Structure formats: structure tokens, C-alpha cells
Amino acid sequence: MTTPPRTFRALRAEQVFEIAWPDGPEVRMPFRYLRGRCPCASCVDEFTSVRKIDVIDVPAMIGVEAASMAGNYAVKITWTDRHDTGLFTWEYLRKLSDTREWEPPA
Numbered sequence: 470m471t472t473p474p475r476t477f478r479a480l481r482a483e484q485v486f487e488i489a490w491p492d493g494p495e496v497r498m499p500f501r502y503l504r505g506r507c508p509c510a511s512c513v514d515e516f517t518s519v520r521k522i523d524v525i526d527v528p529a530m531i532g533v534e535a536a537s538m539a540g541n542y543a544v545k546i547t548w549t550d551r552h553d554t555g556l557f558t559w560e561y562l563r564k565l566s567d568t569r570e571w572e573p574p575a
């Protein structure tokens with residue numbers, strides 16, 4: 470099981486999540502990126518695994534209405550586009566954190 474982050478907070482002014490892993494990276498993950506990586510059934514086809522909502526489909530000004538813990542293994546996020554069915558497990562967030570794929574290539 471993935472160790473929960475030391476820090477997980479939404480910095481609304483900067484539109485990023487600050488996520489710090491005890492045994493891994495400390496990242497500033499854009500809201501838009503994470504909304505576009507939502508793993509729920511309306512964003513990813515359950516049968517084909519084809520992504521239906523990707524980062525490019527998300528409005529640049531997307532915000533976070535609320536974020537609440539689901540047990541100790543995930544966080545549920547309500548976005549300003551009213552989407553709230555995504556459950557982001559620590560395991561999934563850790564995997565995304567390690568990719569840093571939202572960062573422009575150096």
C-alpha cells in the first residue's frame with residue numbers, strides 16, 4: 470500500500486496541488502492536469518480504458534470546490550466544473566507525481 474503524502478493541499482491562487490511524499494518527490498501538480506487525469510468511469514471508458522476527458526479538454530481556469538479524504542487511501546475532489554465522481558487514490562497520485570508529465574521538457 471502506498472504511504473500517504475506528508476502534505477496534500479490545494480493552493481487555489483496558483484491552481485496547483487502541493488503534494489509531498491515522505492519517501493519521494495515534492496511536486497506542484499496543476500489542477501488542470503489532475504482534472505484531466507481523472508480516473509472515474511465518465512472520464513475513462515471502463516471497458517476499453519480509452520480516456521474520454523483529457524487535460525486538453527479541461528478549461529484553463531478549472532478550480533477546486535472541495536477536497537475530502539476517503540478513508541486513508543484516497544482523496545475525493547469536487548471541481549468547479551461540478552465534476553465530483555473522481556476518487557484519486559494515494560497510489561494513483563504517487564504514480565502521477567513520479568511521472569511529472571505536466572512539466573515542460575527541460
Ligand SMILES: [Zn+2]
Pocket residue numbers: 507508509510511512513552554555
Ligand atoms: Zn472523472
